[in-house]
Every structure is written in C-alpha cells, then in structure tokens.
Amino acid sequence: MIWLVIGLVLFLGVHSVRIFAPEFRRAQIEARGLNTWKGIYSVASIVGFVILVWGFNIARQDPVVFWVAPVWMSHLVALLMVFVMILLVASQVPAGRIKAAVKHPMLLAVKIWALAHLLVNGDLASVVLFGAFLVWAIIDRISEKKRLRAGLTTNPVAGPVKWDIISVVGGLVLYVAFLMFLHEWLIGVAPIPGL
Known part of the structure; x- marks a missing residue:
C-alpha cells in the first residue's frame, strides 16, 4: 500500500501545484522557462503514474x-x-x-x-x-x-x-x-x- 500512496502523492501532487502553489509554479516558469517546467512536470507525472500503477497491483494481491x-x-x-x-x-x-x-x-x-x-x-x-x-x-x-x-x-x-x-x-x-x-x-x- 505504501507504494500506491507514494505514487498518488507524486502524481496528484504534481497535478496540484497549480491548485495549492500557483506562485511557486509561476516562479519556476519564470526562472527556468515554460518548456523546462513542462519537462519536469511530465517526468514527475510519469514516474508517479508508474509507481502508483505498480503499487496498486501490489496492494491488490492481498486485498x-x-x-x-x-x-x-x-x-x-x-x-x-x-x-x-x-x-x-x-x-x-x-x-x-x-x-x-x-x-x-x-x-x-x-x-x-x-x-x-x-x-x-x-x-x-x-x-x-x-x-x-x-x-x-x-x-x-x-x-x-x-x-x-x-x-x-x-x-x-x-x-x-x-x-x-x-x-x-x-x-x-x-x-x-x-x-x-x-x-x-x-x-x-x-x-x-x-x-
């Protein structure tokens, strides 16, 4: 279950930056550029998604x-x-x-x-x-x-x-x-x- 939670925190956390930390997002885009921000966002999303799918499959084995x-x-x-x-x-x-x-x-x-x-x-x-x-x-x-x-x-x-x-x-x-x-x-x- 821990891997499912870690994956969810990473995946949904990245997708929540605009909700909970819009100033941080804006500062990152200004400092690094939009394409770099999108790259970081995409990599973190993919990693989070892979971990949550893996964690979900593990958690389902002992329901x-x-x-x-x-x-x-x-x-x-x-x-x-x-x-x-x-x-x-x-x-x-x-x-x-x-x-x-x-x-x-x-x-x-x-x-x-x-x-x-x-x-x-x-x-x-x-x-x-x-x-x-x-x-x-x-x-x-x-x-x-x-x-x-x-x-x-x-x-x-x-x-x-x-x-x-x-x-x-x-x-x-x-x-x-x-x-x-x-x-x-x-x-x-x-x-x-x-x-």
Whole structure:
C-alpha cells in the first residue's frame, strides 16, 4: 500500500501545484522557462503514474475487502464509461459544444471514472486509488472556478460541431477498444466478466 500512496502523492501532487502553489509554479516558469517546467512536470507525472500503477497491483494481491458489488453494477459502470471516453477525447480537441457546455471535460471524466470504479471495487487499494482521484478532481474543479472568478482563466467558447463529432466517434472507438481488450491488457481485469 505504501507504494500506491507514494505514487498518488507524486502524481496528484504534481497535478496540484497549480491548485495549492500557483506562485511557486509561476516562479519556476519564470526562472527556468515554460518548456523546462513542462519537462519536469511530465517526468514527475510519469514516474508517479508508474509507481502508483505498480503499487496498486501490489496492494491488490492481498486485498482488504469492504464490499462486493453485484454483477449488474459492472454494466452500469460500462455505460458510464461511454461518457468518460467521449469527455476524454473532447478534452484533447478544440472546443465544440460539448467542451463549451462542460467547461472542463477532463475533470468531469476523472470524476465519473473514479466514482464509477468505486461502485464496483470495494477493496482498500481501490478505495484509496479511486477515492484520491475523485477528491482531487473535485478540488481542482473548485480551484478552476476560483481562477475563473479572478480572471486568470476563461471558459472555452463553442466552436464548430465537427469537434463534437470527433469527440463522440473518437470516444466510442476508445471505449470499444478498452471494453474489448485494452482494460484487460493494461489493468489485468476484464471490465465485464465473460465478455
């Protein structure tokens, strides 16, 4: 469990600098340059992610189980993940109507993903992992609203509908890939047993 926690602290910590230490971030960018800051940020994120995945896999080998979800719950999670994948793609393309309406599709995707996985994973490692991501995404969204009110950021403006089409089609392709083979290949668990 300790490696999972270390990975989460590193990965989410790096992603929280803008939330909790914006002046530090600004000073680092001014002193080192934006590209150097992005490089440090990326390396720390990758290292944190690798450690948290490794730590999660270790922690799952000796689970402490709080609850066991009914089998039908995995179908609900599968449905929620359709929206997650569409939002993930929408977060990576220019704004269409989806991105403009949601404002922060990546954060909403993380919240839905984390909550959905908490519904079907009642072991301690999963509660720590998905709970941490859910709390982080909520805090980051609150921080985004504060930055918006302070005039430090703006909401996306709706662009051409082609970006919505790309988001939906791309999200569905990503969803099918995860459902059919990527989830089991990357995580080691079939999202819907027997599929």
